[in-house]
Amino acid sequence: MELQDAVFPVEPAEYDHIIEVWEASVRATHHFVQEADIVFFRPIVRQVLPDLALACMRDQVGQVVGYAAVGDQRVEMLFIRPEWRGQGVGRRLLSHAVREMGARGLDVNEQNEQAVGFYLKMGFEVVGRSEHDGFGKPYPLLHLRLAAG
Numbered sequence: 001m002e003l004q005d006a007v008f009p010v011e012p013a014e015y016d017h018i019i020e021v022w023e024a025s026v027r028a029t030h031h032f033v034q035e036a037d038i039v040f041f042r043p044i045v046r047q048v049l050p051d052l053a054l055a056c057m058r059d060q061v062g063q064v065v066g067y068a069a070v071g072d073q074r075v076e077m078l079f080i081r082p083e084w085r086g087q088g089v090g091r092r093l094l095s096h097a098v099r100e101m102g103a104r105g106l107d108v109n110e111q112n113e114q115a116v117g118f119y120l121k122m123g124f125e126v127v128g129r130s131e132h133d134g135f136g137k138p139y140p141l142l143h144l145r146l147a148a149g
Contacts (some may be wrong), residue, residue, distance in 0.1 A: 001059045003087065007096045010054035010067060017064050018054070021079050025066075028082035031109040037137060045077070052076055053101050057089050068093040068101070075106035094122055100148060109133075111142040120141050123147050 010018060022045050026038060046076075049069070056067040066080035066089040075097050078091045097103040106124065108115050128143035 001061075003065065003084075003089065004058045004060060006057075007055050007092060007100075008058055009044075010049075010056050010064070012050065014064060015046060015049050018049060018056075019068055020066055021067060021081055022077070024081055025112075027058040028085070029107065029112055029114065032109070033138065040135075055093060055096050055101065057092060062098035065089055066093055068097045068103075069105045070097050073102050073104045075103045078106075090118060091122065094119075103146075105143070105145040107134075107141040107143055107146070110142050116142060118146055137145075 003056060019042060023038065023042065026041075036147060038084065052071045054067055054068040054069050059065050065084040067077070068075060069077035075094065078093060078097070080093075094103075105127075106119065107130075108119055110116065114121045123146060124144040125147040126142050127145050130141045130143070131138075133139045133141055
């Protein structure tokens with residue numbers, strides 16, 4: 001299967017599919033997250049989607065393979081289907097989020113070392129750290145911003 005060579009908006013009718021991408025990605029990359037927390041976060045992720053600017057990439061048949069969500073100049077979510085990782089989807093979506101959606105910062109789970117490395121390689125820098133996530137769960141966050149230049 002090939003990738004369509006464009007970044008597309010996400011329609012509200014696609015939110016359930018977006019949640020499937022989120023969950024598949026979390027299960028593949030967030031090995032430190034407990035099952036109970038995936039269940040906890042799933043409806044929260046669904047609830048916030050209408051409040052965020054969403055962009056996605058699609059395969060040849062139009063299925064979402066990855067998406068970025070931006071709010072208040074921050075990348076709030078960037079998730080890729082596991083089978084599409086390493087094929088430039090994340091790079092394209094993050095670049096789009098910065099160039100077209102005005103993203104300048106983000107938080108990333110410190111324990112997700114691949115994501116941390118990706119964001120640093122993409123020009124972000126660590127500007128702070130929190131011991132817990134925004135829900136008080138024991139998932140340390142690194143606070144990143146787009147480096148000057």
